[in-house]
Amino acid sequence: MAKKESKKVKVVESTGGIKSYLEQSSELRTGLVLVLPLFLLYQLGVLFTGGIRNGVDFVTSGMWWAAQGSMAGYLGINAVIFAVFLGAVFAMKGKGLMSPRLWPAVFVESTIYAMFFGTAVIQLMSVFGLDATLAQGTGSVQELSLVQKLVLSLGAGLYEEVVFRLIGVGGVFWALGKVVGSWPKALRAVIAVVGTSIVFSAIHYVGSMGDAFTLGSFFFRFFAGILLAVLFYVRGFAVAVYTHAIYDIIVMVFKGG
Numbered sequence: 646m647a648k649k650e651s652k653k654v655k656v657v658e659s660t661g662g663i664k665s666y667l668e669q670s671s672e673l674r675t676g677l678v679l680v681l682p683l684f685l686l687y688q689l690g691v692l693f694t695g696g697i698r699n700g701v702d703f704v705t706s707g708m709w710w711a712a713q714g715s716m717a718g719y720l721g722i723n724a725v726i727f728a729v730f731l732g733a734v735f736a737m738k739g740k741g742l743m744s745p746r747l748w749p750a751v752f753v754e755s756t757i758y759a760m761f762f763g764t765a766v767i768q769l770m771s772v773f774g775l776d777a778t779l780a781q782g783t784g785s786v787q788e789l790s791l792v793q794k795l796v797l798s799l800g801a802g803l804y805e806e807v808v809f810r811l812i813g814v815g816g817v818f819w820a821l822g823k824v825v826g827s828w829p830k831a832l833r834a835v836i837a838v839v840g841t842s843i844v845f846s847a848i849h850y851v852g853s854m855g856d857a858f859t860l861g862s863f864f865f866r867f868f869a870g871i872l873l874a875v876l877f878y879v880r881g882f883a884v885a886v887y888t889h890a891i892y893d894i895i896v897m898v899f900k901g902g
Contacts, residue, residue, distance in 0.1 A: 666750060670750070670754075671880055673882055675745070675747065675881075676883035678745045679745065679751055679883035679887075680803060680883055683802065683803055683886065687799040687800050688705065690792065690799060690800075691796060691800075693792065693796075694790075698796070705804075751887060755883075755886075755891055758876065759887075759892040759895060765872060766868045766869050767865075769871075770864060775861075776860070795894060797893070798893035799894075801889060802886050802887065802889035802890020802891070806885050806886045809842075809870065810882070810885055813837075814838055814874050814877065815837075817836065817840055818834055821837065837874075838870075841874065842870030843867060845870035846863050846866035846867040846869075873888070876888060
């Protein structure tokens with residue numbers, strides 16, 4: 646009898662552990678802490694490559710402009726931002742709002758999602774009878790160095806999730822609630838996800854680093870945006886960021902996209 650009870654306790658503890666991980670890793674404040682290493686790597690990469698950065702990275706663009714090309718100035722701005730962030734983290738310490746120790750598990754989980762992300766998008770497209778043509782990088786992207794590709798991948802994972810999922814989906818959903826609050830939440834969520842995913846896909850064809858437009862690549866990125874939005878809602882900000890960044894690294898570095 647004691648052995649059976651012991652087994653039950655272990656099962657409950659195991660289930661509780663998984664449930665606790667899922668809840669804590671999806672917490673926004675925890676997510677912000679977990680993506681800090683990626684932010685630091687990206688900022689160092691921008692500095693090392695002489696300013697190459699993701700197209701929607703308005704923050705770094707502003708920092709680069711403010712530094713006026715000065716390495717010391719750029720590092721100083723980063724130091725101030727980092728100090729402010731650490732101060733905020735310290736102020737919330739002990740409130741049960743952050744769990745940085747979850748980083749290894751979140752990284753592994755995100756890597757698994759990233760490995761199957763492209764296949765999932767293709768399957769989703771096939772459901773709607775669409776041609777699952779993977780987006781191919783332009784010559785300018787393919788000619789970038791390994792470090793430049795890594796920097797752009799990290800920036801895409803971080804800033805595109807901030808702009809399109811964290812601010813975009815959340816902002817549109819909030820705005821719809823203020824304007825047409827009588828609409829069902831599910832409808833407002835669908836509009837927010839679909840609308841931001843269209844913009845997310847379209848932004849990849851803008852600027853000197855943009856791809857040549859094809860219908861297949863547009864829909865691929867559109868459905869990728871939808872999956873990332875679902876991942877953001879279900880698993881939280883950090884998992885969405887790392888899944889996006891790792892997937893881009895797989896495509897740009899290992900597949901030469």
